[in-house]
Amino acid sequence: MRNLVIAEHDNVSVKAATLNTVAAAQKIGGDVHVLILGHNAKAAADSAAKIAGVSKVLLADAPHLEVGLAENVEATVLSIARNYSHILAPATAAGKNVTPRVAAKLDVAQISEITAVNSPDTFERPVYAGNAIVTVQSVDPIKVITVRPTAFDAVSAHGGNAVVERLDASADSGLSQFVGREVTKLDRPELTSAKIVVSGGRGLGSSESFASILEPLADKLNAALGASRAAVDAGYVSNDYQVGQTGKIVAPHLYVAVGISGAIQHLAGMKDSKVIVAINKDEEAPIFSVADYGLVGDLFQIVPELVSSM
Known part of the structure; x- marks a missing residue:
């Protein structure tokens, strides 16, 4: 049994x-190979x-793989897919863009x-905004899987000594082209990997607040900054900050x-946090049902007091 992890990287x-x-691939068992698709991506x-735990790295390096266009990534993954029992990718925008195409071409159901x-053939995944967990068993010969990163403790980025093997990239599909990218640059930790997150909701009242x-x-x-969908919809911050389903x-x-x-959709995005602190003037607010610590009161008074006491 061999597992292929499609890596997310910046070249x-x-x-x-x-x-x-x-980490999820290691729990399945067998050898774990990592696939790097990019351009000038040797680093x-x-x-x-x-x-740690990776036995081989496959590197496909070509100009048309530089920005990770799904059509080109898919073609290269498919060229080696039948060598593996499991193909995994993070459940991020990049991973979700590629794996459905791979599963469809392999005529298997994505998990x-x-x-x-x-x-190795049975997995758990959340449904109904995380209010229920379903157990899924797959009999497909190749299992195409996306992994919720927050559910698995990361393996160490150091300690391994895998061999790097070159892989011929499939030809440019010509089906899409990269036009441009607008990247939000933040001085704070990245939201999805930060150890501490401070999120605001509609109760703040304005972008200035x-x-x-x-x-x-x-x-x-x-800490990283996050926001509820209500705060994003109200225009307080951009949707880059949105936490939730x-x-x-x-x-x-x-x-x-x-x-x-x-709201249920917000809780689905953060209820697995180790410690949750909620500040809200409504003591009946649903957020308190998942909070480890709750402060009922005026956030405009409580938060500045917290800051001044630190």
């Missing part, structure tokens, strides 16, 4: 979600080779966002929810 280093996906392949491995109330707290805690799934060591009522 220089492997992103954190790949380490969680390797990323060398980085992947150091991941999405697994949170546990029960056996979002900045003046939450940013000092996040600065004190060296339709946003980003996070599971930090500490999650501070400020002025967030706790």
